[in-house]
Amino acid sequence: MGGIWGLAASTSLENLPAEARGLYSGILQQGYAVGYLISALINLFLVNPRNDWTLLFKVGAGLSLGAAILRACLPESQMCVLTLTLD
Numbered sequence: 001m002g003g004i005w006g007l008a009a010s011t012s013l014e015n016l017p018a019e020a021r022g023l024y025s026g027i028l029q030q031g032y033a034v035g036y037l038i039s040a041l042i043n044l045f046l047v048n049p050r051n052d053w054t055l056l057f058k059v060g061a062g063l064s065l066g067a068a069i070l071r072a073c074l075p076e077s078q079m080c081v082l083t084l085t086l087d
Helices: 002-013 021-029 031-050 053-073 078-086
Strands: none
Touching: 002 021, 021 031, 031 053
16 A cells, blocks of 8 residues: 555646645545544444454455556556656
């Protein structure tokens, strides 16, 4: 997560107007907090009644795999394509 976070954040914000980047960057940074909240809720309602911690691991792995597939399907960044063509 830490290795791709910076690149994903800059890629997602590069097409926004410069005036809006600060606000949307703050909203994007809240993804960590929302992720912690979702994992706590999954743990509270799915894992604790069954005492099966592997369920939390499987849900997290499934979400990560889904995010990786989505990321692989996205088009290349226009800024990266422009830089490569100028070199």
